[in-house]
Amino acid sequence: MGSTDFSWKLPDHPKLPKGKTVAVIVLDGWGEANANEYNCIHNAETPTMDSLKQGAPEHWRLVRAHGKAVGLPTEDDMGNSEVGHNALGAGRIFAQGAKLVDIALETGKIFEGDGFNYIKESFETGTLHLIGLLSDGGVHSRLDQVQLLLKGASERGVKRVRLHILTDGRDVLDGSSVGFVETLENDLAKLREKGIDAQIASGGGRMNVTMDRYENDWGVVKRGWDAQVLGEAPHKFTNALEAIKTLRAAPKANDQYLPPFVIVDESGKSVGPIVDGDAVVTFNFRADRMTMLAKALEYEKFDNFDRVRVPKIRYAGMLEYDGELKLPKHYLVSPPEIDRTSGEYLVKNGVRTFACSETVKFGHVTFFWNGNRSGYFDEKLEEYVEIPSDSGITFNEQPLMKALEIGEKARDAILSGKFDQVSKWIIGWFLD
Numbered sequence: 001m002g003s004t005d006f007s008w009k010l011p012d013h014p015k016l017p018k019g020k021t022v023a024v025i026v027l028d029g030w031g032e033a034n035a036n037e038y039n040c041i042h043n044a045e046t047p048t049m050d051s052l053k054q055g056a057p058e059h060w061r062l063v064r065a066h067g068k069a070v071g072l073p074t075e076d077d078m079g080n081s082e083v084g085h086n087a088l089g090a091g092r093i094f095a096q097g098a099k100l101v102d103i104a105l106e107t108g109k110i111f112e113g114d115g116f117n118y119i120k121e122s123f124e125t126g127t128l129h130l131i132g133l134l135s136d137g138g139v140h141s142r143l144d145q146v147q148l149l150l151k152g153a154s155e156r157g158v159k160r161v162r163l164h165i166l167t168d169g170r171d172v173l174d175g176s177s178v179g180f181v182e183t184l185e186n187d188l189a190k191l192r193e194k195g196i197d198a199q200i201a202s203g204g205g206r207m208n209v210t211m212d213r214y215e216n217d218w219g220v221v222k223r224g225w226d227a228q229v230l231g232e233a234p235h236k237f238t239n240a241l242e243a244i245k246t247l248r249a250a251p252k253a254n255d256q257y258l259p260p261f262v263i264v265d266e267s268g269k270s271v272g273p274i275v276d277g278d279a280v281v282t283f284n285f286r287a288d289r290m291t292m293l294a295k296a297l298e299y300e301k302f303d304n305f306d307r308v309r310v311p312k313i314r315y316a317g318m319l320e321y322d323g324e325l326k327l328p329k330h331y332l333v334s335p336p337e338i339d340r341t342s343g344e345y346l347v348k349n350g351v352r353t354f355a356c357s358e359t360v361k362f363g364h365v366t367f368f369w370n371g372n373r374s375g376y377f378d379e380k381l382e383e384y385v386e387i388p389s390d391s392g393i394t395f396n397e398q399p400l401m402k403a404l405e406i407g408e409k410a411r412d413a414i415l416s417g418k419f420d421q422v423s424k425w426i427i428g429w430f431l432d
């Protein structure tokens with residue numbers, strides 16, 4: 001349907017009676033797959049889901065949540081909350097960040113755009129810093145995209161590059177960080193052969209360093225800031241491979257939660273703090289876990305932690321992470337333009353909606369659901385409730401993710417009668 005031949009008016013549903021509340025419950029991480037001994041959902045006792053399925057098999061439908069069905073580049077790309085909530089909220093398929101970056105790299109357009117031209121101004125006299133998740137998970141970033149970005153920058157005059165890497169182990173196997181660092185080090189060695197001063201400067205595990213989301217714990221971003229910008233961290237090494245291997249050898253250590261480290265030269269000086277005149281690119285295409293760092297890098301007024309030193313830099317995101325906040329101001333690839341989402345249709349038809357989740361998933365049922373848009377469409381008709389997440393826990397050990405509290409809030413919302421048609425909420429990784 002073209003953008004001009006549509007109407008905001010929703011016809012009455014042929015079956016659903018008016019005046020009844022509809023609950024949209026996103027069971028994040030729940031799915032049907034081959035029934036074998038490795039399938040935990042298949043093997044678990046799931047009486048509620050079983051009764052729902054058996055009680056009304058004619059209404060039981062499966063939704064594809066990965067690959068092209070949610071706008072990812074290939075069928076091999078696993079789904080994730082961003083693309084899933086974008087697709088559910090919009091009810092349509094949009095090419096997602098991963099795909100848009102692939103296209104921009106393939107066509108070379110990424111190197112012709114305003115964002116790249118902006119950071120390029122620093123190549124002659126400053127350092128280009130690349131900060132992001134180092135893995136091929138394809139959820140927040142992809143190593144091959146970083147490699148192409150490095151190649152492109154090297155062909156366009158960059159003289160000094162520093163990588164600030166975040167190890168994954170969440171979208172990919174724990175321990176795979178070693179291989180990714182080896183690959184990156186090989187690439188950097190080739191750049192050095194061409195006369196480019198290229199090195200890894202700092203690192204840390206994604207859940208411990210930088211990649212917090214929805215302002216759950218600014219301490220995570222501060223640990224990253226200290227290492228990346230100030231060049232300070234509790235652990236110092238002279239090369240990144242040694243850093244990862246040593247830190248992983250500690251009891252219970254894993255890629256997701258590695259502590260921050262910096263790489264230092266023979267005199268013990270950090271090799272890559274971010275200073276005035278440098279360029280910075282955050283290479284994650286997915287927004288939720290880059291927005292906080294983007295604010296720290298870009299905002300003049302900022303009181304979430306003491307930045308100590310705020311360098312005057314040219315900063316660009318791989319994508320624009322928040323279209324409402326226009327954050328960051330510069331980016332290499334334009335984000336998907338997701339319009340006419342279900343939330344907007346509902347308010348335009350006077351339907352009162354309620355959305356609830358815990359902090360670390362809150363933006364999923366608001367920001368992602370509404371097409372990467374923060375805030376309400378119409379505050380009079382919508383209510384968003386955020387339940388503070390627990391801090392200081394690891395979800396692989398305590399996976400309940402406030403499911404009971406979310407359930408109670410949703411129940412209260414339904415019983416209140418204030419939300420006459422729709423209630424949507426979320427439970428993460430919850431087996432009944």
Ligand SMILES: O=C(O)[C@@H](CO)OP(=O)(O)O
Nearest residue numbers: 080081082139170171289
């Ligand atoms: O934690 C996250 O950032 C991703 C995995 O990388 O999970 P989800 O898509 O469920 O938010």
